[in-house]
Amino acid sequence: MLYKSVLDLIGNTPIIEIDKKITGLKNVNLFVKCELFNPFGSLKDRAGYAMLKDKIDEIKKSGAVVIESSSGNTAKALQIVCSINGIPFKTVTNRIKVPETKNILKVCGAEIEELPGLSECPDPTDPNDPVAYIERLVSENNGKYYHTNQYTNLNNPKIHFETTGPEIEMDIGQVDYFFSTLGTTGSSRGVIEYLSGKNPNLKKIGIIADKGDNIPGIRNKDEMYEVGIFEKSLYDEILTVNSMQAIEQMLILNRKIGILGGPTSGACFFGVMEYLKKIDESLDKSVNAVFVACDRMEWYMSYIEKRRPDIFATDTKVENIRNISDGDIENYAKTIDVENVSTWIEENKPIIIDMRGNLAYKNGHIKNSINITDVFFDDIVENGLPFSSENKVLLVCATGDKSKKYSALLNKKDLNVYSLNGGMVEYRNQNQPIVRNLKRTLV
Amino acid sequence: MFKFTPKVHNSIENVIEDKDFLFDLGDCYGSPYNVLIPENIDENIKSFQDVFKQNNVVGKIFYAHKCNKSKAIIKQMLKNNICIDVASLGELIDVVSCGFCGDKIEATGPKNDDFIILGLQHKITFNVDNFSELDTIVKYHKKLGIKGAVKILIRLNNFHSDETKIINKVSRFGFPISEFENVLDFVSEHRDVFNLIGISFHLDTVNMIEKIIAIENCISLFEVMFDRGFEPYVLDIGGGFKLNYIEDKAQWNESISELKEDIATGKNSLTWNGKTFGLSVKNNILHGTLNIYNYYDELVKEKFLDAILQTKLSKYQNRKIAEILSENMIELYIEPGRSLLDNVGFNVAKVNFTKMDAKGNTLVGLDMKRSDLLIGEQEMFVDPILVSQKENQKKDDCGVFFIGNLCMENDMIFNRKVFLETVPQKDDLIVFMNTAGYFMDFDQSTTLGQKVATKVILSKKGNGKYKQYTDENFNPFKE
Numbered sequence: 001m002l003y004k005s006v007l008d009l010i011g012n013t014p015i016i017e018i019d020k021k022i023t024g025l026k027n028v029n030l031f032v033k034c035e036l037f038n039p040f041g042s043l044k045d046r047a048g049y050a051m052l053k054d055k056i057d058e059i060k061k062s063g064a065v066v067i068e069s070s071s072g073n074t075a076k077a078l079q080i081v082c083s084i085n086g087i088p089f090k091t092v093t094n095r096i097k098v099p100e101t102k103n104i105l106k107v108c109g110a111e112i113e114e115l116p117g118l119s120e121c122p123d124p125t126d127p128n129d130p131v132a133y134i135e136r137l138v139s140e141n142n143g144k145y146y147h148t149n150q151y152t153n154l155n156n157p158k159i160h161f162e163t164t165g166p167e168i169e170m171d172i173g174q175v176d177y178f179f180s181t182l183g184t185t186g187s188s189r190g191v192i193e194y195l196s197g198k199n200p201n202l203k204k205i206g207i208i209a210d211k212g213d214n215i216p217g218i219r220n221k222d223e224m225y226e227v228g229i230f231e232k233s234l235y236d237e238i239l240t241v242n243s244m245q246a247i248e249q250m251l252i253l254n255r256k257i258g259i260l261g262g263p264t265s266g267a268c269f270f271g272v273m274e275y276l277k278k279i280d281e282s283l284d285k286s287v288n289a290v291f292v293a294c295d296r297m298e299w300y301m302s303y304i305e306k307r308r309p310d311i312f313a314t315d316t317k318v319e320n321i322r323n324i325s326d327g328d329i330e331n332y333a334k335t336i337d338v339e340n341v342s343t344w345i346e347e348n349k350p351i352i353i354d355m356r357g358n359l360a361y362k363n364g365h366i367k368n369s370i371n372i373t374d375v376f377f378d379d380i381v382e383n384g385l386p387f388s389s390e391n392k393v394l395l396v397c398a399t400g401d402k403s404k405k406y407s408a409l410l411n412k413k414d415l416n417v418y419s420l421n422g423g424m425v426e427y428r429n430q431n432q433p434i435v436r437n438l439k440r441t442l443v
Numbered sequence: 444m445f446k447f448t449p450k451v452h453n454s455i456e457n458v459i460e461d462k463d464f465l466f467d468l469g470d471c472y473g474s475p476y477n478v479l480i481p482e483n484i485d486e487n488i489k490s491f492q493d494v495f496k497q498n499n500v501v502g503k504i505f506y507a508h509k510c511n512k513s514k515a516i517i518k519q520m521l522k523n524n525i526c527i528d529v530a531s532l533g534e535l536i537d538v539v540s541c542g543f544c545g546d547k548i549e550a551t552g553p554k555n556d557d558f559i560i561l562g563l564q565h566k567i568t569f570n571v572d573n574f575s576e577l578d579t580i581v582k583y584h585k586k587l588g589i590k591g592a593v594k595i596l597i598r599l600n601n602f603h604s605d606e607t608k609i610i611n612k613v614s615r616f617g618f619p620i621s622e623f624e625n626v627l628d629f630v631s632e633h634r635d636v637f638n639l640i641g642i643s644f645h646l647d648t649v650n651m652i653e654k655i656i657a658i659e660n661c662i663s664l665f666e667v668m669f670d671r672g673f674e675p676y677v678l679d680i681g682g683g684f685k686l687n688y689i690e691d692k693a694q695w696n697e698s699i700s701e702l703k704e705d706i707a708t709g710k711n712s713l714t715w716n717g718k719t720f721g722l723s724v725k726n727n728i729l730h731g732t733l734n735i736y737n738y739y740d741e742l743v744k745e746k747f748l749d750a751i752l753q754t755k756l757s758k759y760q761n762r763k764i765a766e767i768l769s770e771n772m773i774e775l776y777i778e779p780g781r782s783l784l785d786n787v788g789f790n791v792a793k794v795n796f797t798k799m800d801a802k803g804n805t806l807v808g809l810d811m812k813r814s815d816l817l818i819g820e821q822e823m824f825v826d827p828i829l830v831s832q833k834e835n836q837k838k839d840d841c842g843v844f845f846i847g848n849l850c851m852e853n854d855m856i857f858n859r860k861v862f863l864e865t866v867p868q869k870d871d872l873i874v875f876m877n878t879a880g881y882f883m884d885f886d887q888s889t890t891l892g893q894k895v896a897t898k899v900i901l902s903k904k905g906n907g908k909y910k911q912y913t914d915e916n917f918n919p920f921k922e
Contacts, residue, residue, distance in 0.1 A: 092610075114609045117650020129732050133610070151728075178778065211696040223702050225729035227708040357762050359662065360770035363669050373760045398770045428772070436669075 007384065010049050010247040011163045014389070022256050027283040031290045032173055032253075032269075033164070036261055040077050042295035043164075043187055044283075045287060048077025050159035055234050056085050063148040065090055067137065069130035072101050072217055073295055074150050074184075079110040090145075092130045092137075095367045097214055098303045102146055125128045150184050161188025174199050177289035179275070181218045182238075183209045187292070192234060206235040207271035210242040215302065217264045237270040246270055247308055250261045261293035262300050268292060318382070319412075321405040332408035335421040336394065338430050341366075350392040353377070355403060356424065364434040366396060366427065374402060381409070392416050399423040445701050445713055445862050447738065447826045449876035450690045452786035454480060456903065458865075460907065461832055465791060467871055468636055472503040472897040474793035474810035477883050480901050480909075481519035481919065482820060488523045490745040491779065498752045498765035500775050505549050507682050507780030508534045512887075515900045516784070517541040522919040527777045528570075537722040539565060542920075551598070551778070554862055556583070563587055568594040570679065577629055577637075581887070584636045592638035596679050596776075597626055599644050599664075604656040606757070608898070617644065617890035620715065627671055639673050643779065644774045645681025649737065651750065651863045652679065655845050658764055659756050665771065680751070685743040686781050688877050690824045693741035698824075702859070703729065715844055718858040720822060738824045744782040781880030788879030790816055790896065794871045795848060802861075805843040807867045812847040813854050814886040816875055821859055823875075823882070829863050830872040832842065836865035843867065849891050 003009060012403065014037055018030045035043035040334050052059070052066070059066065066076060066082050069095040082089040090111040105112060115130055131151065138145045150156055164187065168175060179186035188206065196202045209215040210225060219226070221240075229244065243263065250266025254260050261269075273293045297304070305312050330343050336344050345352070345366075352369035361371040373379065374397065380386065387393055393416065395403035400423035407419040451459075458478065459465060478737075488504060495502035505528040506520045518541050520527060527543055529535045530552035538548060545565035550558065550898055553572065564568060564587065573578055574831050580593060598617030598787055603609075618626055642664055644657045661678055668675045688697050705713045706722050707729045721734030742750055752775075759767050769838045792811035800806055817823060827845075843864040847854035861911035867873060875882065887895045900912040902922070 112608055114607055114652075116609055116612050117648040117653055130732065132731060212692065212699065220705045225703050248571070320725045357759050357767055359666060359759065359767065362666070363771055373762075373763075375760055424770070425772070 001302070002101050006039050006084070007049055007273060010045045011038070012035045012167060015168060016174075016257075018257060022252070023273070023276070025276055025280045027280055027286050028177075029172075029288050030260075030272065030276070030285060031168075031288065032257075032259060032265075032277065033165075033290055033292045034259060034261075035292055036259070036265070036296045040073075040080050040361045042073035042077065043292060043300075044073035044295075045077045046163060047150060047153075047156045047186055048074055049081050051150065051153050051156040052078065052081050053144065053155075056087070058083075059087055059146050060085065062143060062146075066144045066145060066148060066152060067092065067134055067145055069093060069134055070150065071097070073439045075105055075110060075112075076101075076108060079105060079108045083109050088255050092134050094130055098216060098300055100299050100301060102218070104299060132395035140208075150186065153186075156184065156186030156192070156288045160187045160192045165194025169195065169198055172288055172290070174288060175202060175290050177205065178204045179205045179207065179268055179272045179291040181215075181264055181271075181292075181294065182224060183217045183235075185221060187294075189234065191271075191292075203272065204235045204236075204240045205275055207268050208238055208240055209267070210240050213242045215241065215246050215263055215267050216303065217294065219265060237275070238275060241267040241270050241309055243267075243303075247304055249273065250297060253293065259293055260297050262295050262297040263303060264295060264438070265293035265297075268294070280298070293371055317411065320378070320382070321402065324405055324409050327406060328412060329408040332411040334407055334411060334418045335400070335404060336418050337421045338426050338432060341394075341420060341427070342432065345394070348392045350394040350418065351387055352394045352396065354424075355395060355397045355406075360398070360424070362437045364424075364428070364436050367433060367435045369394075369396060369418035376408070381406070385410075387415070389415050392418065394418045394420060396420045396427075397423050399425055402419045444694070445698050446694055447698055447829070448690045448694060449688055449825045450509055451828075452483065454483060454903075455786060455876070455909075456788060457875055459789070459828065459830065462832060465830055465874070466832065468899055469793055469872060471790065472673060472899065473894060475790055475906070476816050477788060477790050477881060477896045478901060479513055479515060479788040479898055479914075480903075481513075481515050481787065481917065482902060484516065484519050484783060485510070485523060486519075486524060487744070487783045487785050487787075491748060491777070491783075494745045494749045494752065494824040495775070498749070498763075499769045500752060500765050501769070501772075502777065503773040504783070505679075505776060505778045506776045506783055508538060510780035510885070511784060511788075511898075512537075512884045513879075513898055513914050514541050515666075515912070515914050516787070516879070517543070517569075517896070518918055518920070520783075521547075533565070535561055535565075535737050549596070549776070549778075551643075554579075555911075556618055556810050559583055560587065563589050563593060565589075566593070568596065568640070569599050570596045572598055572655075574618075574626075574629065577626075577633075581633050590638045592639050594635055595630070596641050596643040596677060597623070597630075597639070599623065599642055599657075599661070602644070602653075602657040605661065607652065607656065608651060609656065614647070617838065619893065620660060620664075623667070625669070627673075630673075631671065639668065639675055641675040641677030641773070641776075642668075643679030643681065643776070644841075646683065649683065649685060649740075651742075651747070651754075654683075654751060655754050655764075658751070659758055660772075662756070662759065662767060662773075664772065676772060677774050677776055679778070682778040682780055682782075684745075684747045684777070684779045685719060685737070685740050685741045686784040686785055686880065687738070687743050689739035694739075699733070701734065713799070713842075713860045715855055715858045717858075720858075722843070725744045735822055735824055744779075744785065748777065784879035786877060788877070789885060790874050790875040790878045790883060792875075794867050794869055794873065796869055797867065798844075800844075802806075805841065805866060807843045807845050807873075808848065809827040809845055809856055809873060810848050811856070811896070812849045812858055812888075812890075812893055813916065814888055814890075815847075816856060816878065818881060818885050823861070825876060826863070827863055828874040828876065829865065829867050830874055833871065834870055836868070839863050839866045845873070848893055851891075 065088045075091040092113045209218040209220045211220045246263045246267035249270035304347035354369040355374040397403040403419035407417045412416040492710040504525040526547040545567040548567040551570040600617040601612040601619040711717045753759045792809040795808040795810045842860035847858035900911040900917040
C-alpha cells in the first residue's frame, strides 16, 4: 500500500481474537488490540503525534526544542515525529532502567539528560523530579523549549477517545471488559471514556506494577499518585502484577499466539487471565473482553535476561577457561617462574602475550610483549589462533591464574603455551625490567 | 499500617531487654543518653575487608570521623588497624590523642592553616581541595622545615560520561575535572613538597551510576598522571555506602504508600502541620520526590562496594573495576562512616509528659531535643522502641507525635506520626535504634541550657556480661 508519510501509518491497528483453546475461557471472547503494530512500535505513537500535530509549523518557525520527561516509548515517538520534521528533541528522565531503550533513543537521535540521584542527606526542599526540572528550564529560557507535557496534555487522552476507542468498537462491537496497564493513564482514560459511552456497564480494570519491582511503562501504587488517579473511581478494579508474572505471560503471547508484545503486554495479559478465570464460570452469556498489547519485546532483552537468565542459557560443549577442569590444569599447564623468566625468554624467543587491560600494559610490561586483552584473546581462542605449535608462547596476566588456565587449555590442543607464574604482580615485586609506553617524555 | 520497625542486632536486643539496666543508666546519666558497643564495629570492618579480598583489590578503609564524636569508637578503629579520615583541626587532635599516627590519617574537607600545620608535622595524607590549600602546604612545608614530600590526593568533581548525560549537581568540594592539568602543573613545580599518590572524589549521591562515571573518569586520569611521570597508586572513592535500618521490606513499601496517599489526598493525618517532605499536591496530582533517606535499602555497606567493584567499564574493554584496579596496582581508599557503625549504638530519652493538641493528637514530650537525634531538616523513618515499667498500658491506635524539650515551636523529634503498640506514659524510656552514625551528636548543642547526651560505652567481658565505661576511659588495648 502506498503512503506519503510514515505518520499516516499511526493508528488503525489490528485487533486479534485469542483462541479459546489458549485462554481456556468458556464465556469470554478475548481480543488483543495490537498497538505494537504502530510504525514506531508502540501505543505511544498516537499520543506522541497528537501532542505535536497541530504545533509542528509553529515550533519549527520559533526554532524551539521539544522537551518531555519520558524514558521510553513516548520519547521515541516524539523523537521520530520531531526529527522527520527537523525539530530538535530532548528528554529528561530520572533513570532509564532498560539500556536498549536508551540506545534506541540515541539511534533515533534524541538528546537524553538524566537527573542526579538523591543526596545522602536529602534536602526536603529539593523538588528533584524531571517535570519540575523541565518547568524550571522552560521558564528560565523563554521560548527556547516547547514542553509537550504528556501528563497533563489533553491531546493525550483525546486521541484515544477519537481513534483507539472507536477502532475497537468498530471491529468487535460492544466491549464488556477493558483491561489496560496504567502509565500516564492517558490512553486508558481516552479509551474507557469512549467505550463507557457506548456501554455504560463496561467493566474497567487497571493493571499496576508491584512495588519494589519495575515493569516498563507501568506505575506502581505510589507512582499512581503522580498522575492523580488515586480517586480510583475510573476503574472498577486495580490489579497488581510483578515482573516475573509479566514475563511468563509475555512468553505465552509470543510463543502460543505469535504476537511479539513485550513485558508490559505480558503484564496486562497476566492481569486479564487472573481476572477472567475467576469470573468466567459465573457468566450466563458470552462477553467481549479487550486488552492492549502496547509495545514489542525486542527492546527488553536485557530486562528479560536479568529476570529469566534460564531462557538464554545454552549448554556449551566447547571447552573454555570457564569450564576447564582442575585436573586438566594440573596435567597440561606449563609455567615459568619469575626468577627464571628473563633467561628463558632469551633462550626460547617466545611470543609474549600480555593479557591485561590496555592501561596496565601501557603503564608497564615485559619487553617485546604484545597486548591482547583477555576478552579479545578469548575470541581468538574460539575463532582460530594466530600461532601454532612451532611457536613458543608466554602468556602474562595480572596474577598468573588466568594465563595458567589458558596454558592448559591450549596445550591440551597440542600447542606450546607457557604461563608466567604469579603474573605481573610477582614480576613487579621482584623488580624485573619493565617497559613503559608514555605519550610524553618524563617531566 | 504506618510502621517502620527497626532491625535490631542480637547484642543490642540483649541490652535493651534488661529494662532495669536501661532505667538505672537513665537515673545515673539523665536524659537523653547514648549507648555505644564499640566491638560491634569489628564485623562491619571485616565485611568490607572480605570484599577487598574477594575482588583481589588492595584496599584501605578510612573511617569518616565526622559521623560520631566518640573517642571509644576511634580507639576501636585503631584496634582494627584501619585508617581514619579527619575533617578539622579538632578531629585531627582527637585521633592523634587516641593513638593514630600520621601514616594512617587522611585530611579531607575545608582546612585552615592550623589544621594544615599540624597535619604536616604528623605527616598525614592531604586530600587537597583547592589551589589556595596547595599554596598553604608549600608555604608551611618550607617554614616548618618538613623533611620529605607530603602525600597528597587531588580531590575532583564535575565528572562526565560519554554515554550518559547526567545533569551534575555542582559540588563545593575539590577541583572541577577540567582544572586537572593545571593542578598537575602546580604539583610538578613543587615535586620536593608534594608526593602525588592519587586522586579522590566523594559524591553526595546514593546513585551508583554517578559513582561509576566518576571512577571511569579517574582511571583515565591515571593515564594522564603516568604520562606526566607521576607514580600515583591510589584511587579514593569516598564514602556513602549506605545503611539499612528497617526490618521488613513489605512493611516499608506499604508504609511509604500510606504516607504518599495521606499527602496526595490532602488528609495530612500522618504529618505535623501538613509537612510533606518534598512532595506537593496540585490539582490532586502529587509532584516532586519524597526526599527522605532510604531507611530500607538492600544494596548497602560491603554489598554496595562489591557491586561497584564488579561493574564493567566499557571504556576499558569491559573489564571489571576490580580488575582494572588490581592490574594497574591501584589501591582503593574508601571513607565509610555510617556503614562502619551499623549496630553500634542507640539513643535513649525519657518521657517528660504526654498531652493532647487541639486536633486531638497525642503529643509525647521527650526530655531530648531534635538535634540530639537528627541533622537539620532530615526526618527519621525508623520507629523508636518503647521501654516501660508500668503495668497498665493503653493500646495505641491513633499514633503519637514525639516533641522535644526546647521551648521552641519547631522542636519536633519527628514531623511524622509514630504508631507504637502502647501509648507512652510519663517516665517511660524511648529507644532510638542504630543511631551511632550521624544520629547521635552531629548537631549536638546546649542551647536553652539543655544538656547534651552522655555516652555510655559497653564492652563484653569474659563472663558474657557488659561492663560500663565512660567514652574517655574506654580503651580496647588495655583489655
